[in-house]
Amino acid sequence: MSKLSGGAAASRIPEATVARLPVYLRALNSLADAGTTTCSSEHLAGAAGVNSAKLRKDLSHLGSYGTRGVGYDVEYLRYQIAREIGQTHDWPVVIVGIGNLGHALANYSGFSSRGFRTVALLDADPARTGQVVAGTEIRPFGDLAGIVSEHGVAIGVIAAPASAAQDVADAMVAAGIRSILNFAPAVLAVPEEVDVRKVDLSIELQILAYHEQRKSGLDGAEAI
Amino acid sequence: MSKLSGGAAASRIPEATVARLPVYLRALNSLADAGTTTCSSEHLAGAAGVNSAKLRKDLSHLGSYGTRGVGYDVEYLRYQIAREIGQTHDWPVVIVGIGNLGHALANYSGFSSRGFRTVALLDADPARTGQVVAGTEIRPFGDLAGIVSEHGVAIGVIAAPASAAQDVADAMVAAGIRSILNFAPAVLAVPEEVDVRKVDLSIELQILAYHEQRKSGLDGAEAI
DNA sequence: TAGATTGTTAATCGATTAACAATC
DNA sequence: TAGATTGTTAATCGATTAACAATC
Secondary structure (H helix, E strand, O other): OOOOOOOOOOOOOOHHHHHHHHHHHHHHHHHHHOOOOEEOHHHHHHHHOOOHHHHHHHHHOOOOOEEOOOEEEHHHHHHHHHHHOOOOOOEEEEEEOOOHHHHHHHHOHHHHOOOEEEEEEEEOOOOOOOOEEOOEEEEEHHHHHHHHHHHOOOEEEEOOOHHHHHHHHHHHHHHOOOEEEEOOOOOOOOOOOOEEEEOOHHHHHHHHHHHHHHHHOOOOOOOO | OOOOOOOOOOOOOOHHHHHHHHHHHHHHHHHHHOOOOEEOHHHHHHHHOOOHHHHHHHHHOOOOOEEOOOEEEHHHHHHHHHHHOOOOOOEEEEEEOOOHHHHHHHHOHHHHOOOEEEEEEEEOOOOOOOOEEOOEEEEEHHHHHHHHHHHOOOEEEEOOOHHHHHHHHHHHHHHOOOEEEEOOOOOOOOOOOOEEEEOOHHHHHHHHHHHHHHHHOOOOOOOO
C-alpha cells in the first residue's frame, strides 16, 4: 500500500473525532473573524472547549497540518477540516413536517452558512401547503420523490410528529435518501445502508435533570 | 458496607447508561399504551433500538427489577426508571431567547409531559416582551433572578443567539441555576459545579454530511 | 422438571489522557 | 542554539458485547 496523497486522511476517522471536527471548525471561524492567523493547539482547544491533547490527537487523524514550535495556520487548517467533513460541498436538504420545530429549522441560519441548502419544505397537512415559511412555499408530502430526484437530495430532516416519523422515513428511503436527521421522538427502522442521527430535545433535558437530582440529594436511591 | 435499600442503585451510573434511560422510558410508555404488561429484554431492546445485552447491562446498574425466565413488569420498571432519572419530580424551567427556536421549545409538548414546567419565557429584546407564546407572556431578561428564586428554577434553557449566550449563562449562574441546556452555537465558560449540555442542530447535520461524503466517494481524501 | 430469560462475568473494543521525542 | 509546540506513544479508562451460570 503506497502513501496517500498530500496529507490526506488515512482510512477511517474515529466517530468521537468526527463529532468534534465541526466544533473545531466553528472555533477556527471565530479566530479567523477575530483576525487571528496562527494558533497553538492550546489556544484552539480553549476556543473549542476541549483539552489540547485531545485536539492534537483528533487532528492527527486528518494529517499533519501544524508546524512544530509554531502552531497551526488558521486559514489552512480551517480549509482542511472543511474539506474533510464535506463543508466544501453543497448539500441539498428537504425538511418534512413544518410545525413549530420545522418552522424554526427552516429559518435556522446555521444550516445555510454550512453548505446546507433547504430545497423544499414538505407537510402532509393540506392546510399548511401553500404557506410560505422562510421564503419557501410548503409543498405536499407526496412531492417528496420528485424533489429528491430533481435536486439530488441526499439528506432529509424529519420534524414531523412521532406518529408519522416512520412513514416519512420509509418515503425518504424509497426516494433514495440515505442520510436522515430525525427530530421526532421515535425509533426508526431503516435499511442498514441508511444513516440516521437523532436529536431529542427532551432527552437532553432529562439527562440534566438526572444530574440535578443527584446534586440536590433528591434522588430516591439513598441507603437506609 | 451494608446492602442498599430495596433495590436502590449502587453509587454511580455510567454516563452512557444515563443517556439511554430516557429512551427506555419512552419505549416502556409505548408498550404500556399498547396494553403490554410484561416484556423481555429482547422485546424492550427492540422497541428502544439497542441490543438486549446492552439493555440488560444498563438496567443492572439500577438494580434487579426483572424476573428470570419471565422478563420485566412494564409498569414497575417504568416507575423505577422514572424515579431514577427524576421524572417523578416537577422541574421548573426558564427559556431565554424567544426567537424561532425558543418559540418551538416553548410549544414543545415533550417537555411538559416529562415533568418540565416552563415557568417563564425571557427575551432581552423589548419588542418581544409582552408577546404571548404558548400561553405565556414574554418577560424582560432582567426578571431572571427574581423568577429563579421565586419558582426554585434549577434548569435554564438558552435559545438566544451565540453572541448573547455567555451573558445569558453568566446571569443564570448568578441567579443560582446549576444546569443549563444550551442551543446556542457557542462554548460556554461556567463554574465547574454547573452542568452544561449542548444541542447543536447544524453539527448533527455536518456529521451526517461527513458520512454521506464517504458513501458517495466525494471526499478529497482518496489515494492518487 | 424443562424451558425461558435475567443478571453478571470476562473479553474486546474504542476513547481519553499524559508524557515526551521529534522538529520547527 | 534555545525555546516552543507538534504528532505520537503508551497507559488508562470507560463502553460494548457475547456467553453463560443463576434462577424463575
